[in-house]
Amino acid sequence: MKAWEDKIRRVVPYTPGEQPKRPVIKLNTNECPYPPSPSVEQAMRALDADTLRLYPDTEALPLVKALSAAYGVEEDQIFVGVGSDDVLAMAFMTFFQGEKPILFPDITYSFYDVWAELFRIPYEKVPLDGTFHIGKEDYYRENGGVIFPNPNAPTAIAEDLDFIRDILRHNQDVIVIVDEAYIDFSEKPSAKELLDEFENLLVVQTFSKSRAMAGMRIGYAFGSRELIKAMKDIKYSFNSYTMNLPSQMAGAAAAADQDYLKHTVQKVVATRERTQKRLAELGFSFPKSEANFVFASHKTKPAREIYEALKKKDIYVRYFDKPRIYNYLRITIGTDAQMDQLFDALEKILR
Ligand code: PMP
Numbered sequence: 001m002k003a004w005e006d007k008i009r010r011v012v013p014y015t016p017g018e019q020p021k022r023p024v025i026k027l028n029t030n031e032c033p034y035p036p037s038p039s040v041e042q043a044m045r046a047l048d049a050d051t052l053r054l055y056p057d058t059e060a061l062p063l064v065k066a067l068s069a070a071y072g073v074e075e076d077q078i079f080v081g082v083g084s085d086d087v088l089a090m091a092f093m094t095f096f097q098g099e100k101p102i103l104f105p106d107i108t109y110s111f112y113d114v115w116a117e118l119f120r121i122p123y124e125k126v127p128l129d130g131t132f133h134i135g136k137e138d139y140y141r142e143n144g145g146v147i148f149p150n151p152n153a154p155t156a157i158a159e160d161l162d163f164i165r166d167i168l169r170h171n172q173d174v175i176v177i178v179d180e181a182y183i184d185f186s187e188k189p190s191a192k193e194l195l196d197e198f199e200n201l202l203v204v205q206t207f208s209k210s211r212a213m214a215g216m217r218i219g220y221a222f223g224s225r226e227l228i229k230a231m232k233d234i235k236y237s238f239n240s241y242t243m244n245l246p247s248q249m250a251g252a253a254a255a256a257d258q259d260y261l262k263h264t265v266q267k268v269v270a271t272r273e274r275t276q277k278r279l280a281e282l283g284f285s286f287p288k289s290e291a292n293f294v295f296a297s298h299k300t301k302p303a304r305e306i307y308e309a310l311k312k313k314d315i316y317v318r319y320f321d322k323p324r325i326y327n328y329l330r331i332t333i334g335t336d337a338q339m340d341q342l343f344d345a346l347e348k349i350l351r
Contacts, residue, residue, distance in 0.1 A: 014114040017318050025341055027332040028316040030153075030182075030293050032212035034267065034335075036250075037260040040213065043253035047246055056245040058236070063218070063248045066255035073192065073222050079231045080243055080251075084181055084206035084219030088147075089115055091202055091221065094234045095175035096121045100144035105134055107325055109153050109179065128155070132287055132295075136163055140170040149179035151186050151291045154320065154330040158186040158290035161193060168198045175227065177202045182291035184210035184265050185272070192222050199224035209292055210265050211254050218243070218251045268292050272333045278343050279331075282350060293332045295325075301350055303327045309349040315342055 017029035035041075060080045068075045081087035092115040096102045099122065104112045106125040116123040126138045132155040139146055146167065151158035168176050178191040180203055192203045202223040208214035221231070235242060243251075254261075272289055279286065279296055286296040298306060307319035307329055318330040333339070 011118055012114070014111045018316060020316065024314040024316050025334065025338050026316050027293075027334050027338065027342065028318045028330075029214075030209055030291075030330075030332045031214050032209060032264065032268070032292070033333070033338060034212055034264050036212040037254050037257040039253040039257050039260075040250045043249045044246065047249060051245060056241055056243065056248060058240050058242060059232075060243045060248050060251075063220075063243065063251040063255065066252035067220055070255045070258055071192065071222070073195070074225075076225050077195070077222055077228055079221040079223070079228050079235070081219050081221075081235070082243060082247075083208060083214075083217040084179070084204050084221075085111060086217070087204050087219040087221050088177070088179065090231050090235050090238075091175075091177055091204065092116065092119050092121060092147075094231045095177070095202070095227070096145045098144050100142060102145040102147065103139055103143045104147045105152060107132060107152075107155060107322075109149050109181075110320075112147060128152075132157060134159060134163075136166050139167050143171070143174060145174045145176070146171050147177040147179065149181060150188070150191065151182045151289075153182065153291065154293070154295050154318070154325070154328070155287055156182070156289035156291040156293055156295050157287045158183075158188045160188050161191065164191050165194060165197070168194065168201060172198075172200060175200050175202060177204060180205045181209055182293075184261065185269060185292045186290035188290065195222060195224070199226060202227055207251060207254060210261055210268075212264060213250070213254060216247050216250055218247055268333050271336050271339055274336070275331070275333060275339050278339075282343070282346050293330050295328050295330050297328045298350070303329050306346070306349060310342075310345055313345045315345055317342075 063080055064075050064078050067078050081090060101122040101124040103124055103126050106127045129135050134148060164178060180190055183190050194201055202221050204221045207216060207218035275294060283299045284296040286294050303319060307317060310317055
């Protein structure tokens with residue numbers, strides 16, 4: 001071993017879903033099967049390359065203004081970043097420090113433990129109950145902070161506002177982060193409704209799912225002025241140019257088109273309902289989905305076998321080889337035509 005090798009910081013990185021290099025039916029990373037708002041393409045076409053000579057607005061004001069108008073949240077209560085992964089990483093760095101462990105579910109977004117390890121934050125995974133629900137009482141104890149997605153991923157289960165309010169009431173001394181990557185697909189309201197009640201609440205959302213812009217990498221957070229200011233101070237100490245100019249323009253155009261967002265969500269939700277019905281007929285069980293994916297287990301055929309057989313047919317779904325969930329598949333909702341191809345393939349595999 002070379003002497004400098006022990007100087008290298010070693011981490012076990014997050015494993016994202018596969019991005020195959022050839023066209024497949026891609027139901028493995030919860031992307032949107034429909035294009036973004038037409039106004040995004042217009043904004044991209046209108047971009048003058050000469051403007052790229054200059055650094056972009058550090059505060060990403062065009063995007064922040066559009067988000068403020070779309071959601072009725074003050075500009076100084078909005079933080080934007082390069083995907084919600086960036087926003088969440090900044091939030092971990094800013095709010096989670098100290099000796100006490102932060103709490104998050106044992107079955108959840110698998111980036112949380114990666115950030116906790118990276119930033120050397122002590123953490124404790126709180127088991128979901130037998131039906132994969134979060135037990136809110138499990139969070140009524142001393143901790144260094146709380147984070148959970150709502151709807152949770154990969155379970156697709158959403159909790160209502162009272163549930164989140166109860167967790168906040170019992171956690172007034174720490175920061176509570178609600179990761180709402182999938183909230184637009186749920187009938188439950190966003191926790192942003194609670195911002196006036198709780199100054200220690202951070203609500204994180206993304207353009208990657210319902211706005212069909214995963215490739216643009218845009219995420220944002222709503223919170224009290226104090227929280228947002230603290231996050232910006234950290235961000236500007238890291239890289240003061242929050243977001244590139246094309247992303248700011250495209251993001252602003254998308255945020256201004258809330259009707260299109262609703263339209264996309266309706267289509268995905270309609271296909272999701274059809275998908276759940278068909279999967280049940282095929283012998284799968286799953287928690288009722290409030291997201292753009294279904295977390296399903298088959299009554300006889302092991303999930304890994306189904307995953308591998310689907311992959312051979314160029315249909316990619318997500319499989320997690322992890323305790324408690326190794327017999328589940330996370331299936332993203334695609335177009336109706338893509339789901340029909342999935343059902344045909346499943347019929348053959350399960351015969
Ligand atoms: N939170 C959750 C729960 C997610 O599933 C994802 C998608 N991988 C993200 C955050 C991050 O999404 P993005 O960085 O594309 O906004």
